[in-house]
Amino acid sequence: MADSGASLNVTPFQGVHASVPHDSALRHVTGTAIYVDDLPEPPGTLHVHLGMSTKAHARIVSMNLDAVRAAPGVVCVLTAADIPGENDVSPVIHDDKLFADGEVYCVGQSLFAVAATSIAAARAAAAKAVVDYEDLPAAITIADAAAADLKIEASQRMARGDAQAALAAAPNRIQGRHAIGGQDHFYLEGQASLATPREEGDVHVWCSTQHPSEVQHLVANVLGRPSHAVIVEVRRMGGGFGGKETQASLFAAAAALVAVKTGRPAKCRPDRDEDMVMTGKRHDFEVGYDVGFDDEGRLLGIKLELASRCGATTDLSPAINDRAMFHVDNTYYLPAVEIVSHRYRTHTVSNTAFRGFGGPQGMAAIERVMDAVAQATGLDPLEVRRRNLYGDGGRNLTPYYQVVEDNVAPQLIEDLARSCDYDARQRAVDAFNAANPILKKGLALTPVKFGISFTTTHLNQAGALVHLYADGSIMLNHGGTEMGQGLYIKVAQVAAEAFQVPLDRVKITATTTDKVPNTSATAASSGADLNGMAVLDAANTLKARLVEFAAGKWGVPAEEVAFTPEGVRIGAELVGFGQLCRAAHIGRISLSATGFYATPKITYDRKTHRGRPFYYFAYGAACSEVVIDTLTGETKVLRADILHDVGRSLNPAIDLGQVEGGFIQGMGWLTTEELVYDAKGVLKTHAPSTYKIPTAGDRPRVLNVALWEPGRNAEPTIHRSKAVGEPPLMLGISVFSAITRAVAAAGEHRVMPNLDAPATPEAVLMAVEDVRRRADG
Incomplete structure (x- = not known):
């Protein structure tokens, strides 16, 4: 409800420990929740389709894309040669290429991008590519890889005590083997990115990702630009489950590269079959x-x-x-x-x-x-x-x-x-x-x-940005992403609890890299732990300013200023939260604060x-x-x-x-x-x-x-x-x-x-x- 600036809180207070519906629940069930593919497409939007390898492991002898470029509706076709920066969309080791360059290492690997006036035109054009391969030895199963001794890193050993001696001395001993299959994420919303070019080669990317900062950095590297040239924004995902922690970067980078190259908005959204073929799974x-x-x-x-x-x-x-x-x-x-x-x-x-x-x-x-x-x-x-x-x-x-x-x-x-x-x-x-x-x-x-x-210890950190407006409404932003798990509503409850205001006074805006930088992925079950504490840190900073201001203006000790569900008690007077915020604004008190949290006690060699x-x-x-x-x-x-x-x-x-x-x-x-x-x-x-x-x-x-x-x-x-x-x-x-x-x-x-x-x-x-x-x- 609106606060005139003088009224006390009259809507119910629901802070932490309350069973509050998901903030988007109504929109989910009525179909009005907006995902990347629901965003209005700006005039001139191009649709991007990625040409894929049909080989598990092969050398690319030749790749003729002339017919692709000449196909109806095609505006541009991009390959590894068109990348101004680094041909890399990997999270750590720099071994995931945006476009294959000389060799392919799996079926479904991205070879090139076709940008056309419709997705149907882009797909039809991509089918005209002529790629000549020379097959190389391919390891498909664990047994294949073990036989060839193919590993991504050296085998690791963790031990405590003398297991071999304990086994030898045990009165009973059994051996066995067990296979555990992989799993596809099968998120309801597939991978999707919409990139809009801005001035001087900058780009804004709406992306369905659990890791906006990583997408920002990788897109910037592909473009050969600093991170500040790229803004990544995420309002919600239709599921992630880890599948959008690293995998979203490929599609975001392809859309951003097309947008910058053509000066037109570009959307990259694979269909379900393409998504399942191109993206990683749970390890078997x-x-x-x-x-x-x-x-x-x-x-x-x-x-x-x-x-x-x-x-x-x-x-x-x-x-x-x-x-x-x-x-x-x-x-x-x-x-x-x-x-x-x-x-x-x-x-x-x-x-x-x-x-x-x-x-x-x-x-x-x-x-x-x-x-x-x-x-x-x-x-x-x-x-x-x-x-x-x-x-x-x-x-x-x-x-x-x-x-x-x-x-x-x-x-x-x-x-x-x-x-x-x-x-x-x-x-x-x-x-x-x-x-x-x-x-x-x-x-x-x-x-x-x-x-x-x-x-990975350094990932255990989070930042937040909290604004108090003069009417007593609160705007939150943090690095966590909402994929249906309820992170946004939980963190909103944390803020409502801190200020003792009704939950409808709190709004969390879309996660975006131009508000909270260098964030960790929403992963490792840490979303509420990290971002909740970061928001609480910012809220405590603002509360301290308000307490100091109220104590001075009303002439009471700071200990006599308390935030309650009924309003802010200042000495013997009860003041509406909005009234206090307006007074603080007039008193030239900053009503914006950042917060930060780093998980303590953890260390690992x-x-x-x-x-x-x-x-x-x-x-x-x-x-x-x-x-x-x-x-x-x-x-x-x-x-x-x-x-x-x-x-x-x-x-x-x-x-x-x-x-x-x-x-x-x-x-x-x-x-x-x-x-x-x-x-x-x-x-x-x-x-x-x-x-x-x-x-x-x-x-x-x-x-x-x-x-x-x-x-x-x-x-x-x-x-x-x-x-x-x-x-x-x-x-x-x-x-x-x-x-x-x-x-x-x-x-x-x-x-x-x-x-x-x-x-x-x-x-x-x-x-x-x-x-x-x-x-x-």
Whole structure:
């Protein structure tokens, strides 16, 4: 509501810890939320299509684009030779080219850009290109790359204790292998950029990206200009999940280059098939384990070997694979451990960030080990998990030597086991399986411990800009991006809480690089942690100015100035917030401030893989019950119970949505979402017709989701909340473990199933047949 400048607050106050709807919820459901492709196209806008390589690895012998240039509607065609700056759109290593130059390293690699008066004309023109290739050896799979010893960097080793000696001395020892598939981000809004030229070769880029500053820097480098020549703006994304952390730069740079070269606005928006072919995925992993344990299922020593398909270029693979190593412990104390990680280079599109950033693959590995130990000992898998949890008495040191100081996993697991009636339901599952030869059920309760912070230390910082207007309204800007996760509304609540004003007095403007510079990506679950604290810092600066001004003007001690939901109490007088802002403006007090935050306590030495890479841990647990049809391999998730720790939630409604959505996405990764490349490196699953994400019909019939009530962050984060973006995805591992148990039941739990992820119907059916054959043998 408008504030005349003298009135007190009369609309309801909703600060932090209130369940407030997403700021764009109404616009989302009514279709009025504006995304990049919804922006009105300026007159003369050109549509950009990228010509793509059809080879996985080849030398470009010749590329004839004459027919492309002569095609109807074409205004310009650009190749590597037309780049005035650096031919690079990579985040770190300078090995991702905007346009191929002499050699191609994956199917779908960008060769050239066609700018035409319509996207149909651009696509039709690109099809006229004549490219002559000389094939080079191509490694498509992890096995191919391992055989050729192709790696993006040297293998890494993390260890604590003498794992080999512990294995040799253990009374029980098992080995096994497990494959974990990749995953496409399948954001609802695809990659999209709209570039508008400005004076002197400057350019403004609307971009669907999680990392505006990185897009700014890379576009500037391509153009051969300083960063201040490029403005990148993001109001919202229709999903990101990590797929728009680095991958957006290619499309933004192509649009910006066309805009600067032609002096006309340019839009680059690939369709779904092109997007899936050209952009990176979650890394697929192959895991080998060697584990020693006692008769009670307690681990004594373990060696893990992780191998991932990184794709053709480096992208963020070193950090992603590091995080997989960080999370192979999950909630478990490993007395003697060795983890070796191989990062293989393949001639497939470069894999990239995806929700969890390698953590899910690491956790899936150790949960597979827990299931295997339970199978070997005949113990209930939950009991094996309980016996291996981090605890006191020296059982609180991670493989990378960080002390686990905030371990709530044991209590949270017991709370969930009790509330979901785990013991009785396990007995019921056993009874069902004994009575049913065709259908088999499985039940599994798995925990989550996820480290919060960027493991690249310098990224743990954020800036903010806060304006107070003379009418008492508040404008926020920060470096975080909104991709549907509710960051904007949470940070707005932080500001409302700071000033004790109604939430409708606060507006967050589009994230833009000309207001807050050098920002980190909205990733690593750090959006609210970093940007919330930066906004609070700016708000505290402004409050201090207002307090000093009010104390002087009203003649009271500063201690007698307090911000309340009813207004600002100054001595015995209650003054409207807008009235105070107007008075301060007239009094020539600055009503604008920047804020900054850098995460404390974190340090890490990558050479030794030791330190404290995480500020704190987020915890959760899920119990899933499934049923499989042993004749068809079909699986249904019957029920899931989830209990998740978000500390003191900034917004319980938003957090519940994040938990539920993360679980479903994790479930999809491990059950239905299968990436298939043929022997020539061509992605065959590049559309909804061939790539199956979970639908409403895949949702568990019963889904109980709750935030853990005792939750409170031990560290002084923003209002003692905990991150909630990535950790819930790993709750989906409970579904895979439950399917594993159901398959084992087909062989009366006599052997451990050879079931890899994703557990598609085909995979389940083959695993059932294998289990029965081995059990009978």
